[in-house]
Amino acid sequence: GENVEQHPSTLSVQEGDSAVIKCTYSDSASNYFPWYKQELGKRPQLIIDIRSNVGEKKDQRIAVTLNKTAKHFSLHITETQPEDSAVYFCAASSGAGGTSYGKLTFGQGTILTVHP
């Protein structure tokens, strides 16, 4: 089955700096890669996702890059703010036939702390 590795486990940055979180996956059939943000005691919320036919996607201060050959994808947050502090999870799914997106394999999570 799919295996997703996420690094680093903790990341501490100063407000305004950039943060980068990296993930690798094992199943070459995976074609959907979402990133979730989970605040303490809250549910995971999708912040950005990318599909295998795209190499990079940006949404304001957040960007995700995907390298299918190397089987890794990364989350980039620029101009970090204290409210970006949370746990971030990467995930992968094969999404075959449009009925498998519900089965995500998550990474172990990265605790991001943005210091004012």
Place this chain on the structure above:
Amino acid sequence: DAGVTQSPTHLIKTRGQHVTLRCSPISGHKSVSWYQQVLGQGPQFIFQYYEKEERGRGNFPDRFSARQFPNYSSELNVNALLLGDSALYLCASSWEGQYTGELFFGEGSRLTVL
């Protein structure tokens, strides 16, 4: 619009007991997935149901079972509870389609097994 709703939000059980967790998906979503999130770890896939049929099962023992009803709501059942079953159980719904698939999570049911 209401998001994914789960009940109960918190519950405490003792070893050997049985628990039923409930989930109502976002209106129009036909797929419901269940995840277990142990403290400090990422969510782990338990089941996916689509149009009332099981579409996927994660690496969980047979003590875990689920079903989806005609209105697309779902139940997760866990029998013979163990201490290690203590976790946040997340339900997620999605509108399955070729170019969609975003999972919308509920707030979860936090289960404590004593």
